[in-house]
Amino acid sequence: MKKSTIIAALLLTGVLYGTVSAQTSGVLWIKTFSPGRTSLNDPGIDRASLAALDELMKVTDLEVTFLGSADSVGWYFDGRAVHTDISEAWNDAKRLGRARALRARYDRGNVGVTHENIAGVKVVWKKRVSPDDYEMQMTRLEQENNELNQKLDKLEQDVHELHPVLAAKGQPPLTSYTINEYPSLFDWFLQGGMWSWQSASGKTLISPSLALGIIIDKTSFVLQGGVTPWHISTSEGNQAESFVYLGLKHMKTKGFGMTAGIFRGWEFFTATDNWSFKTTGFSSGIVLKYGVFEFNPALSYSSSDSIFDKEGWKVGATLGVSINFNEAF
Incomplete structure (x- = not known):
């Protein structure tokens, strides 16, 4: 060799x-x-x-x-x-x-x-x-399993102790099945319902509404609008109502949040689309959410014009009631 x-x-x-x-x-x-x-x-x-x-x-x-x-x-x-x-x-x-x-x-x-x-x-x-090696491996795996169970028991105990703290903050308790209610990056929603406005001078608007929201973390950019499918007969002609709204909504918890935005509304003649009065204003209020339903009462500060007169800025109120289609269907 x-x-x-x-x-x-x-x-x-x-x-x-x-x-x-x-x-x-x-x-x-x-x-x-x-x-x-x-x-x-x-x-x-x-x-x-x-x-x-x-x-x-x-x-x-x-x-x-x-x-x-x-x-x-x-x-x-x-x-x-x-x-x-x-x-x-x-x-x-x-x-x-x-x-x-x-x-x-x-x-x-x-x-x-x-x-x-x-x-x-x-x-x-x-x-x-060998059988001895097999027994050693099984014993080691059993020990690791026991250690893991002890860690899980400790984690369950820690979660249980957090429940009073979360309840004080108005947040749901943690469970094994808790879902992240607020996506951290991007989401959207579609809502439908009714929207109304009333000024201290007595002028009012009420209309069905459709809202599209873009969610970033807990804050939403909301575009909302609507027009009445019905009309009111007057001496000047048939009148309908419509509005548009652009604002922000921030949910502090799952069931409570705040809103602020601007709106513009019209009362107009259906035959000619000429307005009989219009209003422009700001609104700020709260959001109360329960299941798929959402209530949005807010204070407003707006200025209105009509074909008969013009009034200055006055305090008023808006109220929105809607259903979240994403959660309902």
């Missing part, structure tokens, strides 16, 4: 023993069989890997499988290429022959084939788990 082969075998053996001691499974290749050869006496075989395998097989608690492999070369007979099916069958025989040669060398192990395009034998090994 050449000096370089001996050195390589010693190095492979050292690495292999380190691997066996650190791992529970591994793969070793015995390569460079000559084409068509299955004998372990083949001069082209990788002697260093074979010597390392000899050392590996001294470990008695290993399960080993020898998977023969071929280079899938085409076969010829009397100068003619053999049919591919016959050629592949001969290659399988060559694969099995190489695996069986190693099986016979050590008188133990399983035999099979692999279709990796390498001329050699793939040795797959793993350590057997």
Whole structure:
């Protein structure tokens, strides 16, 4: 045996023993069989890997499988290429022959084939788990499970102690099924209901409403509007009412919040769309939410014009009642 082969075998053996001691499974290749050869006496075989395998097989608690492999070369007979099916069958025989040669060398192990395009034998090994090792692993897992249960019990106790604090802040208690009621980045809602306004001078508007809100954290940008599908007959003609509103809504808790915004409303003739009076104002109020229903009473400060007179800024009130379609359907 050449000096370089001996050195390589010693190095492979050292690495292999380190691997066996650190791992529970591994793969070793015995390569460079000559084409068509299955004998372990083949001069082209990788002697260093074979010597390392000899050392590996001294470990008695290993399960080993020898998977023969071929280079899938085409076969010829009397100068003619053999049919591919016959050629592949001969290659399988060559694969099995190489695996069986190693099986016979050590008188133990399983035999099979692999279709990796390498001329050699793939040795797959793993350590057997002894009953004592299995019991140790089960004991360790049981201890870890007990520690995890203790941590969960402590967490449940901490959550229970937080309930009075959350109740004092008007927040729902924490449970295993608590859902984040306020998305941290972006959401939206669609609401429908009624909206009304009344000024201290006696002028009023009432209309169905539809609102679209864009939510960022607990604050919403709200665009709301509506027009009456009905009309009132007057001496000047049939009149209807409409409004638009743009504002902000901030929910401090799930059921309570605050609003502020600007609005503009009209009373107009349905035949010509000319207004009989219009108002522009500001409003600020609160939001009371219960389930899918939302109530929004607010104070207003507005200025109104009519076809008969013009009045200055006066205090008034608005009231909105709506249903959140996102939660209702």
